[in-house]
Amino acid sequence: MRNRVSTTIFFLLLGxxxxxxxxxxxxxxxxILIIVLWLxxxxxxxxxxxxxxxxxxxxxxxxxxxxxYTSTLLFSRLGLxxxxxxxxxAILAMAIGLFVGFLCFRFRVRxxxxxxxxxxxxxxVRLCFENIDFFGSTVxxxxxxxxxxxxxxxxxxxxxxxxxxxxxxxxxxxxWITFLMERSKIGFYLKAIKGDEDAARSLGVSAARYxxxxxxxxxxxxxxxxxxxxxxxxxxxxxxxxxxxxxVEIVLxxxxxxxxxxxxxxxxxxxxxxxxxxxxxxxxxxKHSFRMKGLIGLHLITYGVALILMVRFMPYGIIGLFQxxxxxxxxxEEIIRD
Amino acid sequence: xxxxxxxxxxxxxxGGLSALIGVDLLVSEGQIKxxxxxxxxxxxxxxxxxxxxxxxxxxxxxxxxxxxxxLSPEDIAFFGIGRTFQLxxxxxxxxxxxxxxxGALNRTANVKEARKRAMDIIGFLGLEEKVKTPTDALTIxxxxxxxxxxxLATSPSLLLLDEVMAGLNPAEINGMIELIQTMRNGxxxxxxxxxxxxxxxxxxxxxxxxxYGEKIYEGDPKRVVKxxxxxxxxxxxxxxxx
Numbered sequence: 251m252r253n254r255v256s257t258t259i260f261f262l263l264l265g266x267x268x269x270x271x272x273x274x275x276x277x278x279x280x281x282i283l284i285i286v287l288w289l290x291x292x293x294x295x296x297x298x299x300x301x302x303x304x305x306x307x308x309x310x311x312x313x314x315x316x317x318x319y320t321s322t323l324l325f326s327r328l329g330l331x332x333x334x335x336x337x338x339x340a341i342l343a344m345a346i347g348l349f350v351g352f353l354c355f356r357f358r359v360r361x362x363x364x365x366x367x368x369x370x371x372x373x374x375v376r377l378c379f380e381n382i383d384f385f386g387s388t389v390x391x392x393x394x395x396x397x398x399x400x401x402x403x404x405x406x407x408x409x410x411x412x413x414x415x416x417x418x419x420x421x422x423x424x425x426w427i428t429f430l431m432e433r434s435k436i437g438f439y440l441k442a443i444k445g446d447e448d449a450a451r452s453l454g455v456s457a458a459r460y461x462x463x464x465x466x467x468x469x470x471x472x473x474x475x476x477x478x479x480x481x482x483x484x485x486x487x488x489x490x491x492x493x494x495x496x497x498v499e500i501v502l503x504x505x506x507x508x509x510x511x512x513x514x515x516x517x518x519x520x521x522x523x524x525x526x527x528x529x530x531x532x533x534x535x536x537k538h539s540f541r542m543k544g545l546i547g548l549h550l551i552t553y554g555v556a557l558i559l560m561v562r563f564m565p566y567g568i569i570g571l572f573q574x575x576x577x578x579x580x581x582x583e584e585i586i587r588d
Numbered sequence: 589x590x591x592x593x594x595x596x597x598x599x600x601x602x603g604g605l606s607a608l609i610g611v612d613l614l615v616s617e618g619q620i621k622x623x624x625x626x627x628x629x630x631x632x633x634x635x636x637x638x639x640x641x642x643x644x645x646x647x648x649x650x651x652x653x654x655x656x657x658x659l660s661p662e663d664i665a666f667f668g669i670g671r672t673f674q675l676x677x678x679x680x681x682x683x684x685x686x687x688x689x690x691g692a693l694n695r696t697a698n699v700k701e702a703r704k705r706a707m708d709i710i711g712f713l714g715l716e717e718k719v720k721t722p723t724d725a726l727t728i729x730x731x732x733x734x735x736x737x738x739x740l741a742t743s744p745s746l747l748l749l750d751e752v753m754a755g756l757n758p759a760e761i762n763g764m765i766e767l768i769q770t771m772r773n774g775x776x777x778x779x780x781x782x783x784x785x786x787x788x789x790x791x792x793x794x795x796x797x798x799x800y801g802e803k804i805y806e807g808d809p810k811r812v813v814k815x816x817x818x819x820x821x822x823x824x825x826x827x828x829x830x
Contacts, residue, residue: 304681435697438682442690445679452639452673453742454665454694510681 268418272411280410284482286523287417288475293503293515294424295472299464300501301510302437304444306361308497309350309368312375313343313469315492317476319379322391322486325404332405336477340470346371347469348462355458360447369494376493390487393480405481413482420478421516424471428512431467440464444510472500506560508569517568521560529553589616591653592746592777593638593669598647600633600801607633608801610647615746620768620778622788622809625798626822631781632674634798635748639671640664651746665694670744672735674751674781678723684734685710685719691741706741713737713767729760733767740771747771749780753787765790785823789813797822 272280296310320339321332350371354364379385396404407413431437439460442450447457480486490496507518529552536548564571595613599606608630615621623631636642638649640661649657656664670691679687685703688710692702710716713733718726726734732752739747749768753761765787772778782788788795788809795812797805799821805812812818 433699435693435699435702438686438690438693438699438702441682441686442679445681446677448641448661449673449677449679449738450690451641451661452665452671453691453738454662455690456660456662 265422269415272414276410280414282523282527284410284414284417286519287414287421287516288478288482289499289503289523290516290519291417291421291424291478292472292475292500293507293519294421294428295468295475296500297468297504297510297515298428298431298440298471299461299468301504301514302431302444303440303461303464304510305461305464306365306501307368307468308365308494308501309370309372310468310472310500311492311494311497312372313347313472314476314479314496314500315375315379315486315488316343316346317473318480318486318491319385319391319476320473321405321477322393322480323385326391326394331403332477332481333403336405336474339477340473343473343476344466344470347465351462351465355461369497372492372497373494376488379488379492386487388488390485390490393484393486395484405477406484413478417478420474425512425516427467427471432512436460436463441510502557504567506557506564506567508567511567511569514567514569521568525556526553529556589618591615592617592619592651593779594648594650594653595634595638596648596650598634598637598649599645600630600637600642601645606801608637608644611798611801611803613796613803613806615777615779617745617777618772618775619793620772620780620791621794621796622792623779623781623796623798624783624785624788624812624822628800629798630801631798632750633801635671635750635781638664638748639669665742665744668743668745669748670739670742670746671748672732672739672750672752674754676728676731676735678726678731678734680724682723683719684715684721684723684726684730687723687734688737688741691738694742706737709737709741712740712770714763728755729763732756732764736767740776744776746777746779749778749782751781751783753782753784761787785813 271283275283292310292314296307299305300307317336317339320342321335324330324335324338325332350368354367359367380388385391396406401407402412439450439455442453442455443457443460451457476491479491503518503522504515505518506522507516508514526549529549532552533549566573591614593613593615595611597610597612598608599610600608611630611634623634625631633642637644640659640663643658647657648655651667651669656667679690682690685706688706689699689702692705692709693699696702696705710719713736715730715733715737718730723734736749736752753764756764761784768778768780768791780791792809794807795805795809796803797812797818804821805815805818813823
């Protein structure tokens with residue numbers, strides 16, 4: 251009981267700190283915070299199907315892209331506000347997710363084969379968008395800028411902090427949904443499917459149905475993140491919001507943070523983005539102070555090495571590391587008590 | 589006695605291999621029935637057919653008079669047939685309690701209720717002290733017990749146990765025998781595949797012997813050890829002396 255109270259206080263405090271953060275940080279730091287939260291949000295959405303249900307999808311970029319493109323096209327062609335457009339995009343993404351999911355789960359496509367199919371899906375969709383002029387092809391789409399007091403009604407703000415609050419709210423929302431899911435029958439069933447699908451089915455778990463449910467939730471919510479990105483950047487291009495490269499980036503944060511854990515994706519994003527920025531800074535530093543040339547891309551190498559080291563030493567992510575340390579600590583305490 | 593499970597001329601081929609060639613089987617309510625036979629006789633195939641993991645090529649499976657042939661494993665579990673796997677399949681990503689709760693959620697959507705039912709069953713199987721143990725740290729005996737607990741948590745009226753004694757020492761086997769007897773008294777009908785003859789003879793009301801997908805004996809366990817055909821294909825000379 252006391253434990254629960256202190257946990258609640260901790261999260262209220264943390265939430266408050268995040269809420270007032272834009273009052274104290276701005277510019278570059280706020281930009282980083284927004285991107286961290288955005289990737290954390292996307293990772294949390296992916297985590298429902300990839301982390302909890304254990305169906306590793308490398309195609310979630312598609313859903314982000316569909317969200318971004320649907321709301322953008324509806325706005326620039328029909329003038330529909332992205333506040334509504336984002337839900338239409340999410341419904342479209344969910345429909346595609348259910349379609350691919352149905353085919354895979356109906357015919358028992360599992361593991362590496364599921365991964366390959368989702369990968370193929372995202373590349374097919376990216377290539378379509380890159381080659382059809384209506385979608386802006388490789389040039390991408392700009393969102394017409396609106397000035398004046400009605401801009402917020404069109405999901406447009408000339409400052410960063412409203413975007414920060416929006417993505418903060420979205421992240422809190424998906425964490426709340428995941429939290430509720432984890433404690434419900436759905437959460438238990440998804441974990442069981444991940445643990446052993448045959449055993450789960452023998453216990454009455456409709457594996458295909460629950461995987462489809464996870465896919466629907468995951469693709470719907472992640473698409474909302476696509477609209478956010480489009481409105482924040484006012485520009486989208488297929489290789490930025492869909493395709494295999496972006497899809498891998500979505501998956502990294504949950505893996506680094508801890509698959510199938512509530513806070514894993516967020517923690518992963520908080521480690522990943524600063525690491526990426528740091529390796530960029532380090533490269534700049536080397537370039538300027540030693541007048542070294544030909545260092546383009548060095549930051550990707552340092553970033554890559556850091557990722558490899560993390561996966562090597564934290565195979566179950568940050569959360570897994572915490573749990574292991576906690577376990578060791580508890581064991582030590584036991585020894586002392588004995 | 590009321591018929592619980594009726595199997596009618598069940599056939600299953602895998603490519604050119606005939607795993608089962610027209611097996612009939614009848615399990616009555618409240619029985620403990622054992623299936624024995626050499627490796628490759630089709631015992632586990634029969635379990636997989638009953639629980640919907642395989643589809644039979646021919647034949648019918650009736651449960652409480654209802655045709656369940658070709659239904660999905662999850663539907664069959666819901667109708668009240670539970671099973672364990674020969675190679676235990678614990679959910680390693682969940683605690684022992686959570687494992688059993690997945691089974692209990694078969695009958696309720698309420699997690700609190702499922703936790704209560706799971707705790708009862710864990711107590712019944714004597715696993716209370718292991719509730720918090722990570723599943724991958726459990727001994728073989730505990731894993732076998734977990735497998736039974738999970739299946740039992742689904743509230744089955746028929747429980748299929750696939751070699752739950754394999755790999756256990758004699759003391760552990762006696763514990764498992766006791767457990768199965770208690771389960772039967774708790775209104776669960778049991779069909780088991782077993783190689784440990786001591787357990788088969790102690791527990792069974794009836795024994796079925798399969799050989800190359802064919803039923804070669806069905807009936808009294810006391811007489812099975814004297815049946816010349818069964819001795820020839822499965823038991824060997826040693827048991828004929830009993």
